Every structure is written in C-alpha cells, then in structure tokens.
Amino acid sequence: MDLKPGTKSSLTKRKLWLDCECGFSGFITPTRPARxxxxxxxxxxxxxxxLAPARPEPKLPxxxxxxxxxxxxxxxxYIATLLAEQLRLL
Known part of the structure; x- marks a missing residue:
C-alpha cells in the first residue's frame, strides 16, 4: 500500500492517494485512525x-x-493489578 499526499477537495478535506492490495487506486479521505x-x-x-465466532466465556479455576x-x-x-499493568503498557 502506498499513501501519497494528494489534493484538497472542495470541502477543504485533505485527500490521500491509496494503492490498496486489492487493486484499488484512488483518492480517499483519511480517517482517524488512519485508513x-x-x-x-x-x-x-x-x-x-x-461473522467471527465469539470468544468463550472465561471459566473459574x-x-x-x-x-x-x-x-x-x-x-x-492480583488479577486486577495484572490487568491494570497490561492496560498501562498499551
């Protein structure tokens, strides 16, 4: 995928040129997070x-x-501390 700066639309939104893996090439409006x-x-x-199957419910040991x-x-x-640490690392 190749993103290149493009032109500005009439609505003054910045456009980017996108070469997608599927073969699509054209200007897109960037989104947050970046598309x-x-x-x-x-x-x-x-x-x-x-359509992905749901995660199974966690079971108590x-x-x-x-x-x-x-x-x-x-x-x-202890579990709450571990989860808080993992979230902090994200």
Whole structure:
C-alpha cells in the first residue's frame, strides 16, 4: 500500500492517494485512525469480524469454590493489578 499526499477537495478535506492490495487506486479521505486499506476492504474486514465466532466465556479455576472469601479477594486484587499493568503498557 502506498499513501501519497494528494489534493484538497472542495470541502477543504485533505485527500490521500491509496494503492490498496486489492487493486484499488484512488483518492480517499483519511480517517482517524488512519485508513490503510480502501473502503471496500475495510467493509469486508468489518464483515469478517462480525461473522467471527465469539470468544468463550472465561471459566473459574478448579477449586475456586473452596477458597475463603479473603483468598478470593486476594486473587481478584492480583488479577486486577495484572490487568491494570497490561492496560498501562498499551
């Protein structure tokens, strides 16, 4: 894919030239986040995501029911800390 600066439209929106993998070549209006495929490929990608099977629900580990409330709270705090760290790294 090759993005090149283009011209400005009558609405003063900046246009970019796009050479897509599918063979589409032409000016597109950039979006946020930046579009790197043509509108047709982007629509096809969203269709594929919509048809993708849903993730299975997470299951509690074996023995979770036998833990005391204090142990469950400690595990939940640990998981929350790990998730917060992962989000911070994004």
């Amino acid at each position: 790197t495929v043509c509108p047709h490929c982007e629509a096809r990608r969203y269709e594929q995501l919509a 074996a023995g979770w029911e036998q833990l005391s409330p204090e142990q469950k709270a400690r595990v939940e705090r």
